[in-house]
Amino acid sequence: NVVRRNLKKRKVETMGMVFMCSTETKSDCYHYRILGLPESKKSVVEKIYAGMRLFLYDVDLKLMYGIYKAAAPGGYNIVPKAFKSQFPSQVRFKVLKDCLPLAEEKFKDIIKDNYYTRTKFNCQLNSLQVRKLCSLFTAVGNVP
Structure with missing residues (x-):
């Protein structure tokens, strides 16, 4: 089946994102249960499939939040008023596992190949990176 083959190919290319x-846009993410990127990333977001693992990185606090999953495929302007329309390439998400955030120094080695400057990294993750990231998160109720 062509659809199944294309879905498998898409999953292999990107297993997570x-x-x-920012501290300013984070409230919209949780209020609308939506994650967004600029219009220039529309083609990347359209490759997101339901169930794909998603993470949220706060660039101000240098913390990563997760573990989330895409509630539906990625799209365009799903919630037009979110982010004051700055990030129309969007995906709805669900909390897969409510975890404590990770400081950048904890996860940086896992995605070191994604960094293209000292502080900026490519948002697409492969399956190994997703597995390793997920293993670092501690569920909120499991804190020693």
């Missing part, structure tokens, strides 16, 4: 937020 990190969305960026």
Whole structure:
């Protein structure tokens, strides 16, 4: 089946994604349960499939939040008023596992190949990176 083959190919290329937020945009993410990127990333977001693992990185606090999953495929302007329309390439998400955030120094080695400057990294993750990231998160109720 062509559809199944294309879905498998898409999953192999990108198994997860990190969305960026600031302290200013984070509230929209949680209020609308939506993650967004600029219009220039529309083609990347359209490859997101339901169930894909998603993470949210706060660029101001240098913390990664997760573990989330895409509630539906990625799209365009799903919630037009979110982020004051700055990030129309969007995906709805669900909390897969409510975890404590990770400081950048904890996860940086896992995605070191994604960094293209000292502080910026490519948001697309492969399956190994997703597995390793997920293993670092501690569920909120499991804190020693």
